[in-house]
C-alpha cells in the first residue's frame with residue numbers, strides 16, 4: 447500500500463489527503479432536507495446526510511488527489527447508523543481508486559490491539575468464510591501504550607500489505623504537555639520517532655516503510671528534526687488550514703526526492719464553501735468549492751517546495 451500511495455502522489459503531483467470529517471453543521475440544508483425527507487430527523491437521516499455530503503466531495507475531488515482520510519469519530523457520533531455511513535464512504539472511495547487512511551487512533555493491550563487491527567486492516571474467519579471488516583489501507587494508531595500494543599498492527603499489516611501512521615508529535619496545542627517531556631535529555635516524541643523508524647525497518651516498501659508517522663503541521667521545527675530522524679518513514683501531516691499550518695511551514699517534512707510526506711486538510715476542504723474565500727460557490731455548489739480548495743492547497747504546497755529548492 448505504501449508503494450501505491452507513493453505512486454499516486456507522483457501521478458497526481460499532490461502530496462495531499464482530503465480529510466472526510468463531516469458534521470451535520472457542514473452539510474448544506476438542501477442535502478439535510480433530502481436525507482430527512484427519506485429517513486426523518488433520526489440517526490439514520492443524519493447518517494444519510496453525511497454519506498450524501500461525502501459522496502459529492504469525493505466525486506468533485508477524486509481525480510486530483512491520491513487519498514482520503516475519514517475521521518471515524520465523526521461517524522461514531524451517530525452510532526451504528528453513522529458507522530454504516532463510514533463504511534459506505536470507505537467503499538465509495540475505494541471504487542474511485544483512492545488510498546484510504548482510516549483515522550481511528552487505536553492502541554490497547556496486545557489482544558485488544560489485535561482485534562482492532564483485524565477489524566480495520568485484516569480479515570476475520572467466520573465459519574468457512576474469510577471476511578474483511580472495514581478494510582482501510584492505512585490506520586492511525588496511538589503507540590503510547592508501548593510495543594506490545596503496536597506489534598499486532600504491524601503483524602496484520604505484513605499479512606495484508608497494509609500500512610500505519612503512528613502518532614509521534616501531534617498538532618494540537620497541548621501536545622507538548624507529555625510529548626515534549628525530556629527523557630535522557632531528549633523529548634519523548636524523538637524517542638517515539640526513533641521507535642517508529644525501527645518498527646518501519648521490519649516492513650519496507652520500495653523506498654518508504656509501511657509504518658509511517660503522524661507529525662503535526664503546527665510544529666515545523668520538530669517536523670524538521672523528525673524528518674532527519676526517520677528518513678524512510680512517510681509522514682502524515684495534519685494541522686494544515688483550519689489549525690493554521692501553511693505550505694511554507696511544511697517544506698522540511700519532505701525529503702530531497704520531493705516525497706516522504708502527505709498533508710491532510712479536513713475542515714479547510716470539506717467546509718470550504720463556508721469560508722469567505724469560497725463563498726461565491728454557495729451552499730448548492732459546496733463540492734465545487736471543495737475542489738477549488740484542493741487546487742489551492744496543491745498549489746500552496748507545490749509553490750513552497752519549489753521556492754525552497
Ligand SMILES: O=c1ccn([C@@H]2O[C@H](COP(=O)(O)O)[C@@H](O)[C@H]2O)c(=O)[nH]1
Pocket residue numbers: 465467517549615616617618660661662684685686687688689710711712713714
Ligand atoms: O496530530 C493530529 C492527529 C490527527 N489529527 C486529525 O486530523 C484532522 C484535522 O482536521 P482539520 O479540520 O484539518 O483541522 C482531524 O481528523 C484530526 O482528528 C490532527 O488534527 N492532529
